[in-house]
Amino acid sequence: MTGELGQLALCFALALSLVMAVAGLIGTRTEANTARRVASSSALGFLVFIVLAFAALTYAFVTSDFSVALVAGHSHTLKPLVYKISGVWGNHEGSMLLWVLVLALYAGMVAFLQRGGERLTSGALGVQGLLAAAFILFILFTSNPFLRLDPAPFEGAGLTPLLQDPGLAMHPPMLYAGYVGLSASFSYAAAALLVGEAGWARAARPFMLIAWIALTCGIALGSWWAYYELGWGGFWGWDPVENASLMPWLIATALLHSALATEKSGAFRTWTLLLAIAGFSMSLIGTFLVRSGVLSSVHAFASDPARGFFIMVLIALAIGGALALFAWRAPSLQGGAAFEPASRETALLLNNVFLVAACACVFAGTLYPLILDALNGTKITVGPPYYVITFAPIFFALMLLVPFGPQLGWKRGDLKAAWRSLYPALGLAAIAAIVVLAIVAPRTIAATGAFAVAAWLIGASIIDVRKRKGARASAFAAALAHAGLGITLMGVAGTTAWRSEAITVAAPGQSFTVGPYTLRFDGVSRVKGPNYIADRAHIAVMNDGKPGAVLQPEHRLYPAEGQDMSDTAIRTTGLRDLYLALGDERDDGRFALRAYVSPLAPLIWIGGLIMALGGMLSLWGRLRAPAREPVAPAVAQAAE
Amino acid sequence: MKTCRMKAVLALLLLLVPTLAAPVFSNAASAAATAADTFSDPAMEARARNLQRQFRCLVCAGENVDESGSPFSADVRRLIREQIAAGQSDAQVQDFLVARYGDVILMKPPVQPDTWLLWLAPFLVLGAGGAVAWVVVKKAAARSA
Numbered sequence: 001m002t003g004e005l006g007q008l009a010l011c012f013a014l015a016l017s018l019v020m021a022v023a024g025l026i027g028t029r030t031e032a033n034t035a036r037r038v039a040s041s042s043a044l045g046f047l048v049f050i051v052l053a054f055a056a057l058t059y060a061f062v063t064s065d066f067s068v069a070l071v072a073g074h075s076h077t078l079k080p081l082v083y084k085i086s087g088v089w090g091n092h093e094g095s096m097l098l099w100v101l102v103l104a105l106y107a108g109m110v111a112f113l114q115r116g117g118e119r120l121t122s123g124a125l126g127v128q129g130l131l132a133a134a135f136i137l138f139i140l141f142t143s144n145p146f147l148r149l150d151p152a153p154f155e156g157a158g159l160t161p162l163l164q165d166p167g168l169a170m171h172p173p174m175l176y177a178g179y180v181g182l183s184a185s186f187s188y189a190a191a192a193l194l195v196g197e198a199g200w201a202r203a204a205r206p207f208m209l210i211a212w213i214a215l216t217c218g219i220a221l222g223s224w225w226a227y228y229e230l231g232w233g234g235f236w237g238w239d240p241v242e243n244a245s246l247m248p249w250l251i252a253t254a255l256l257h258s259a260l261a262t263e264k265s266g267a268f269r270t271w272t273l274l275l276a277i278a279g280f281s282m283s284l285i286g287t288f289l290v291r292s293g294v295l296s297s298v299h300a301f302a303s304d305p306a307r308g309f310f311i312m313v314l315i316a317l318a319i320g321g322a323l324a325l326f327a328w329r330a331p332s333l334q335g336g337a338a339f340e341p342a343s344r345e346t347a348l349l350l351n352n353v354f355l356v357a358a359c360a361c362v363f364a365g366t367l368y369p370l371i372l373d374a375l376n377g378t379k380i381t382v383g384p385p386y387y388v389i390t391f392a393p394i395f396f397a398l399m400l401l402v403p404f405g406p407q408l409g410w411k412r413g414d415l416k417a418a419w420r421s422l423y424p425a426l427g428l429a430a431i432a433a434i435v436v437l438a439i440v441a442p443r444t445i446a447a448t449g450a451f452a453v454a455a456w457l458i459g460a461s462i463i464d465v466r467k468r469k470g471a472r473a474s475a476f477a478a479a480l481a482h483a484g485l486g487i488t489l490m491g492v493a494g495t496t497a498w499r500s501e502a503i504t505v506a507a508p509g510q511s512f513t514v515g516p517y518t519l520r521f522d523g524v525s526r527v528k529g530p531n532y533i534a535d536r537a538h539i540a541v542m543n544d545g546k547p548g549a550v551l552q553p554e555h556r557l558y559p560a561e562g563q564d565m566s567d568t569a570i571r572t573t574g575l576r577d578l579y580l581a582l583g584d585e586r587d588d589g590r591f592a593l594r595a596y597v598s599p600l601a602p603l604i605w606i607g608g609l610i611m612a613l614g615g616m617l618s619l620w621g622r623l624r625a626p627a628r629e630p631v632a633p634a635v636a637q638a639a640e
Numbered sequence: 641m642k643t644c645r646m647k648a649v650l651a652l653l654l655l656l657v658p659t660l661a662a663p664v665f666s667n668a669a670s671a672a673a674t675a676a677d678t679f680s681d682p683a684m685e686a687r688a689r690n691l692q693r694q695f696r697c698l699v700c701a702g703e704n705v706d707e708s709g710s711p712f713s714a715d716v717r718r719l720i721r722e723q724i725a726a727g728q729s730d731a732q733v734q735d736f737l738v739a740r741y742g743d744v745i746l747m748k749p750p751v752q753p754d755t756w757l758l759w760l761a762p763f764l765v766l767g768a769g770g771a772v773a774w775v776v777v778k779k780a781a782a783r784s785a
Contacts, residue, residue: 361765364758382758
């Protein structure tokens, strides 16, 4: 029954999203409020029905209703409850429903908050409705999660063990909240083009911030998951699927900065509109890359070419439509702010140039092999070395420039004064470089440079905080986010330059060393989990010949899925990780073991979290400030 | 078993999950480069490990042959070590593997006419962006004066 209810709810949601689209777009033109009211209430109704559809699917998963084909294909009665729930989005159909749910949540927020002028909000709802209708059609025609099986099987096929992990249960919703969250900025930008309202950047800012925070957390969470789950100690591999989430983040970051200039001084009006369109376009392209199967042609995911084609048309319409609207309306927007070369505006402009170039790099690296293969059948791999040569220097240059922005005033800044106030940060950078060169082996130019830049960023943030002493909390948002960037950089540099590893085959009782640690392998015991059987190794960290802490990496077999997985054991001091993974048992009873010591690894994710906190501070300040009128006090102006 | 692992890879792609250059396959097989196949000479071993990182496991989702536990990677590792033992230089080992598997095995894409755009694109965008920014700032400064 619930399957049919879900299907019905989805159909109602489609109808309401169409109403929302039509009424919202009419509402940008009419004097009377009727159409706009209809758009707002249908947005809320649309949200209600999508929540119902999602709840129906979740219910089917939780109760293991194997008459629903999707549940039979991706769940199992023995799975713990939390993974029954996360199994809802652990597959194509369910994750598309989650996609639309997030879209509906943002539409609901737009309707509820009513930021910006009536016509602007109405237009934004109209565009959001168009997107929603298109994606619900995609679900109903090519990816229906509610299809039935007759007869229903007694047991489900299970969820791949890799996905049975708390980090991964949270990762897709978080990433989608960011990905799809960029739709709100997109809709506001399109509406601003339709209505010709300049105040859209201020109205859309909370949505930009929410999307950016969620993307930042989602990427950090995914990277952390890969680190502890995949068993080789890496945190980022420039995989196309990762790149698909990095591209929207880079554009969203550029958008946050550019929109600030648009809002505070009226600069870069058309550029900010274009970025808002580009940000969500990157999300759509990412969705296309991951959903259509073009990335994994080898793995025959393209078994259903209808999906790939449908999504491609949908994306071409969304991006093409928005760009056409931009080309048609943008020239009529009055632009041309006045500012001097040494000003906050110039700094934000440079930020955008570098971020867009960095995104171009990821874009080329991700799509070029696909295009080359399609054009002349040449197959190439674009692996990490490409990004080290292209992305790293561009991003490095960007980070060198970051500290100047907050030190320069709007319209007319004083570059010399900015330099002078940054001297302490420069000193800190020099000290960091010397310390790294003097103390830590092996010496590498990259690591020394990275630590100097990290110190430069963090030092500049401290200077910024001191300068703003006594201001509202949200005034410290930028300083916090920029410091977080520096902290992440330290983590990345530390792990990359100074990681030590030991790969060994050990018999019980045997000792081995990795980095500063001596470890003793004390054998393996067999344990039973809720839906797996595991070999659990006992490995003692030795202190002066005596065993101290015991780490227990596992090698798990999931009988329902017929797969095995390793579960790493990580002991962290907060500044250094000892990381252990258990491999196969050899014929002679010895076990393969991998051990890594990753200095500063935790900083990678701590820095990401601090960046996100910076975003949250800014959001908090925004939601307290009025949505339309600019805030007067100079402190607030200088804040971001 | 194999198809199940294949499913694991697909499920990952499905989820927008960073698969990383990661041992989705070798996660289970684990400890790819094990003690069984090491050189006793540390310099040769370092060379081998370094080379192994430069080639991609062609049957995996983006991992190099050093990390991967697939049979393909085991073969490539063996080939690399045989070549080193036979006194071949790093460049010769690379040429050997490219001749055998094609450019696709290189983690670092080759620089050749049909990849010039790939290598230059980021810097072209940077240059174009810089030029536009220059014009924009000059105009804004003229208005400001």
